[in-house]
Amino acid sequence: MRRSLSLYGLTFSLPLLLWQLLFFVFPLVFLVALSFWTVKNFRMQPDFDTVNWTTMYGRSIFWQAYATTVAMAAAAAALSSALAFPCSYAIAFKLSDTARRWAVFLMVIPFFTSYLVRVYSWQIFLSDAGIINVILGWFGLGPFPLLNTVGATMVGYLTLTFPLVVLLQLFSLVFVDRTLIEAAHNLRCGRLRTVFAVIIPSARVGLVIAALFAFILCFGDFVSPIYLGGGEPTTLSILITDTTKSGQQWPRAAVIALTMIATLLVVAFAAVRFAYKGRTK
Amino acid sequence: MSDKDTASINRNPAVDIALKTYVFLAYAFVFAPIAASFVFSFNSDRFPSIPLGHFSLEWYKAVATDPLVWEGLRNTLMVGVIVGVVATALGFGAAYTDFRYRFFGKQVYLALALLPPTIPVVILGLGMLAYLSRINLSGNALSVIIAHVVICAPFAMAIIRLRLSQMDPDLEAAAWNLGASEWAAMRHVIVPFAMPAILGALFITMAVSFDEFAIAWFVSGLNETLPVKVLGFLQGQVSPRINAIGTFVFVTSMTLVILAQVLLTGRGAKTRPASDE
Amino acid sequence: MKNDTLVSFEGVVKRFGEFVAVQRMDFEIAKGEFLAIMGSSGCGKTTTLRMLAGLEAPTEGVIRLSGKPINHLPTWSRDTPMVWQSLALFPFLNVRENVEFALKMRGVGKAERRRRAEQWLDRMQISEFAERDIAQLSGGQRQRVALARSLVVEPEILLLDEPLSALDAALKVRMQSVLKNLQRETGITFVYVTHSQSEAFSMADRVVIMSRGKIEQIGTPQEIYRAPRTRFVADFLGSSNIFTGKVTGADTSGVALDTPAGVLHLAAVDGSAKPRMGREATLTVLDTKTNLALEAPSGRVNAVRVRMIGEEFVGATATIYLETAQGQEIRVQKGHDELASLPLEIGKELVAWWPHEDGHLVTEG
Numbered sequence: 048m049r050r051s052l053s054l055y056g057l058t059f060s061l062p063l064l065l066w067q068l069l070f071f072v073f074p075l076v077f078l079v080a081l082s083f084w085t086v087k088n089f090r091m092q093p094d095f096d097t098v099n100w101t102t103m104y105g106r107s108i109f110w111q112a113y114a115t116t117v118a119m120a121a122a123a124a125a126l127s128s129a130l131a132f133p134c135s136y137a138i139a140f141k142l143s144d145t146a147r148r149w150a151v152f153l154m155v156i157p158f159f160t161s162y163l164v165r166v167y168s169w170q171i172f173l174s175d176a177g178i179i180n181v182i183l184g185w186f187g188l189g190p191f192p193l194l195n196t197v198g199a200t201m202v203g204y205l206t207l208t209f210p211l212v213v214l215l216q217l218f219s220l221v222f223v224d225r226t227l228i229e230a231a232h233n234l235r236c237g238r239l240r241t242v243f244a245v246i247i248p249s250a251r252v253g254l255v256i257a258a259l260f261a262f263i264l265c266f267g268d269f270v271s272p273i274y275l276g277g278g279e280p281t282t283l284s285i286l287i288t289d290t291t292k293s294g295q296q297w298p299r300a301a302v303i304a305l306t307m308i309a310t311l312l313v314v315a316f317a318a319v320r321f322a323y324k325g326r327t328k
Numbered sequence: 329m330s331d332k333d334t335a336s337i338n339r340n341p342a343v344d345i346a347l348k349t350y351v352f353l354a355y356a357f358v359f360a361p362i363a364a365s366f367v368f369s370f371n372s373d374r375f376p377s378i379p380l381g382h383f384s385l386e387w388y389k390a391v392a393t394d395p396l397v398w399e400g401l402r403n404t405l406m407v408g409v410i411v412g413v414v415a416t417a418l419g420f421g422a423a424y425t426d427f428r429y430r431f432f433g434k435q436v437y438l439a440l441a442l443l444p445p446t447i448p449v450v451i452l453g454l455g456m457l458a459y460l461s462r463i464n465l466s467g468n469a470l471s472v473i474i475a476h477v478v479i480c481a482p483f484a485m486a487i488i489r490l491r492l493s494q495m496d497p498d499l500e501a502a503a504w505n506l507g508a509s510e511w512a513a514m515r516h517v518i519v520p521f522a523m524p525a526i527l528g529a530l531f532i533t534m535a536v537s538f539d540e541f542a543i544a545w546f547v548s549g550l551n552e553t554l555p556v557k558v559l560g561f562l563q564g565q566v567s568p569r570i571n572a573i574g575t576f577v578f579v580t581s582m583t584l585v586i587l588a589q590v591l592l593t594g595r596g597a598k599t600r601p602a603s604d605e
Numbered sequence: 606m607k608n609d610t611l612v613s614f615e616g617v618v619k620r621f622g623e624f625v626a627v628q629r630m631d632f633e634i635a636k637g638e639f640l641a642i643m644g645s646s647g648c649g650k651t652t653t654l655r656m657l658a659g660l661e662a663p664t665e666g667v668i669r670l671s672g673k674p675i676n677h678l679p680t681w682s683r684d685t686p687m688v689w690q691s692l693a694l695f696p697f698l699n700v701r702e703n704v705e706f707a708l709k710m711r712g713v714g715k716a717e718r719r720r721r722a723e724q725w726l727d728r729m730q731i732s733e734f735a736e737r738d739i740a741q742l743s744g745g746q747r748q749r750v751a752l753a754r755s756l757v758v759e760p761e762i763l764l765l766d767e768p769l770s771a772l773d774a775a776l777k778v779r780m781q782s783v784l785k786n787l788q789r790e791t792g793i794t795f796v797y798v799t800h801s802q803s804e805a806f807s808m809a810d811r812v813v814i815m816s817r818g819k820i821e822q823i824g825t826p827q828e829i830y831r832a833p834r835t836r837f838v839a840d841f842l843g844s845s846n847i848f849t850g851k852v853t854g855a856d857t858s859g860v861a862l863d864t865p866a867g868v869l870h871l872a873a874v875d876g877s878a879k880p881r882m883g884r885e886a887t888l889t890v891l892d893t894k895t896n897l898a899l900e901a902p903s904g905r906v907n908a909v910r911v912r913m914i915g916e917e918f919v920g921a922t923a924t925i926y927l928e929t930a931q932g933q934e935i936r937v938q939k940g941h942d943e944l945a946s947l948p949l950e951i952g953k954e955l956v957a958w959w960p961h962e963d964g965h966l967v968t969e970g
Contacts, residue, residue, distance in 0.1 A: 055510045060425035060437070063418040063481060067440045071478045074455035075447075081458055134354040137347035152589075153355060159535050159581040160362050164574030168361035171368060171376045178364075181379075210358055238340065260446075267448020284450045297458055304451040311448075501660055502693035504680045506754070507710035512681075516706070520697045 082301040089295045099298040116282040123204035124261040131212040139220035157210045166203050166274050173199050195277030203271025208261040219253020255322035283307055369571035376568055387572040411476040412534035419484025427492040442482045476537045484529035491525030528588035535581040611636045611794050617666035619652050626652040628818040639788050639795045641809035649818040650798045654764050658687045686755035687764040692747055694739045701735040704753045725753040745776050762794040781808055814838050832965050836887050845889040846935050852880045862888055865931040869907045872962040887967040892936040894963040901956045908958040911935050913951055
């Protein structure tokens with residue numbers, strides 16, 4: 048009863064709406080306006096000039112960074128998904144209920160440790176005199192330059208995404224109907240073929256969403272490329288921070304940010320379309 | 329369970345062992361940096377590596393004697409508590425709205441309520457700093473609180489919404505039917521039922537705020553929170569002090585999370601019929 | 606309006622968007638009666654109850670309680686407590702707190718609250734569980750808590766929405782007598798929604814049968830059982846054999862119907878349901894009033910040739926399933942002794958017969 052808006056209903060629904068409009072939507076909309084402003088004598092002034100768009104889109108460094116970021120985020124999403132799958136598969140199908148609960152609990156812990164601290168910790172492992180090179184030294188190997196490489200950036204990306212991807216994959220795998228798997232075995236579908244023919248298609252939505260989240264996280268991350276990758280190659284997020292620092296070029300940073308949002312929207316839309324393809328009921 | 333019966337004949341022990349080893353290695357990868365940070369926070373060497381130096385509390389002392397760290401800690405705690413309370417209140421309102429009402433544009437409302445964590449922090453930080461400085465809100469603790477609430481409210485909403493979905497939908501109507509006004513039903517039925525989730529959300533959002541540093545980095549000017557300080561260490565001289573701070577932050581966050589966990593499962597379970605075994 | 610009317614529905618319609626849940630409903634509920642509203646799911650019975658409780662507002666029409674329109678009175682301002690299908694007991698309150706809830710909402714003081722709750726806990730024989738959590742109670746005990754929680758305000762009317770559906774068969778029967786006795790002793794009007802014929806017919810003074818948002822028939826259980834008013838009711842009750850055909854004769858001596866099973870006769874019907882020549886009409890005869898024989902007896906009886914296709918025994922009664930030449934199923938329900946003389950075996954050719962006056966004419970197609 049009383050479906051119409053009442054003071055009571057608004058008391059609960061309105062605060063969050065106002066807050067997110069005021070402090071989430073408006074800032075993003077403001078970025079659009081900002082991208083048309085101009086900078087003169089290190090001061091921003093409201094304007095309607097496409098100069099920032101033409102400047103940024105005319106620079107090869109921007110497109111290089113764009114291609115690098117897309118490639119690295121896609122690689123990280125693929126790598127993370129591939130490495131996480133056997134792990135989430137084993138947790139979902141090979142562990143007891145109690146062990147599974149513990150596995151989930153342990154995978155949640157990283158979310159409550161500072162990503163930055165974890166990245167710093169990887170420096171202890173990867174630096175020239177770090178743990179890995181010391182161990183290799185015992186066997187007369189190395190030292191190898193591990194830090195400030197693309198590989199180190201990938202380690203950082205995995206640190207960021209791996210727990211989330213495992214949890215999301217796990218969440219879709221535990222809902223795969225066990226009788227489907229038994230039916231497949233019963234129809235003489237081998238163990239490995241069952242994984243590819245039955246389990247992965249059944250859990251597709253969750254697997255794609257997990258990969259999508261990995262892509263989104265890596266695409267916008269600036270901590271790993273800077274502190275593990277040494278800032279080379281330049282990614283879009285590094286470009287944003289550099290641009291804001293150099294000569295108050297906030298409008299140009301806004302152009303990069305908006306391009307990133309547009310890219311993420313396209314990727315997310317395509318991924319969701321793919322995830323639900325042929326599942327219309 | 330039938331699963332266990334088929335296990336014996338349809339499983340290959342070698343595959344099982346390989347998979348379980350893989351799981352162990354995966355967890356080793358996830359926990360290596362966390363463990364290393366913990367171990368080296370008690371290590372005397374200036375440049376952390378193996379073999380370990382001797383046990384030392386020197387980094388903790390260095391941190392504890394730095395007045396800037398204490399100020400940062402005070403700010404972080406204050407911001408964390410305020411963010412927790414505000415984000416939980418907003419999240420509760422949104423969760424209840426989703427639970428109770430159907431209205432035109434609800435999809436948009438829910439998108440607004442849940443989307444912020446999926447936007448990269450760099451972009452959100454850039455937008456907020458530009459926008460907040462425009463409306464003269466940047467550079468103080470208030471701006472950090474505003475930004476953290478945007479990020480944290482969706483978590484609070486998700487946790488509380490999950491709890492409300494466990495509630496018998498007739499419960500609220502039953503309270504009205506017994507003479508409770510909408511406000512009375514809220515106070516005597518909805519809030520008591522959702523209480524474990526409300527407290528859980530409070531602690532989780534406090535924990536998220538506690539180590540959500542990137543936004544703070546962009547947004548805050550003078551009033552540095554602890555994660556901002558951490559970033560300062562990283563950008564300047566690398567020092568094992570970060571391990572000491574990291575360990576402290578970790579212990580604090582985990583305390584909050586475990587508290588939340590106990591509240592969400594322990595008391596939550598009691599309110600449902602004894603279904604376990 | 607009569608003096609003893611407690612509730613009246615006057616032209617009540619309820620629509621949810623395009624969907625019509627209840628269409629133009631007119632009926633009254635008397636003070637102190639036990640009324641059951643029965644129908645299959647989606648027939649509008651629960652919507653009717655919820656409108657009475659104030660959980661849904663009628664789209665059109667007026668609902669009156671003790672003569673006063675209550676359409677726009679919110680549920681918390683009416684005294685129309687309800688017992689829910691899910692029971693909807695508050696899981697975070699103990700038994701006593703659940704029972705005290707309605708009193709607390711009405712601002713009754715603590716001591717008074719406790720005293721009145723105690724009375725009802727006693728009456729429902731659950732005093733010993735007063736401090737327990739709801740999760741620790743059995744299904745039957747929860748049922749009693751739900752009743753006590755609603756009755757503690759001593760309302761004039763109690764609404765029950767399939768409250769027994771979660772119980773096992775034996776407990777269901779026991780709770781039926783608890784409910785019936787409670788209603789008789791307190792004199793509170795009970796409105797009881799159910800899809801179960803046995804619940805409705807064993808407890809209610811009057812039964813309302815609904816289908817697709819409409820009232821099909823209101824009457825005492827006996828009236829409805831003996832004389833279903835519509836084809837739907839006859840089908841729904843499932844206790845009659847039903848024949849449909851064209852009216853070929855209608856006069857003071859009776860009615861003749863030309864059905865696929867042959868021409869069937871009815872004794873004279875009273876004025877209200879006079880069929881017109883050439884129109885479709887439906888005849889029903891209770892399966893307990895349908896007889897079996899090897900040859901049709903003479904006299905004013907209808908006889909239909911049938912073949913036996915199955916049998917079923919429950920206790921002392923047997924149900925024999927038969928089929929006409931046209932494939933229509935006929936049921937006969939009798940005591941074993943009444944059937945003992947017949948050679949009952951599958952495939953046997955028999956005659957089903959009944960006196961003209963046992964047939965009943967249904968007015969609507």
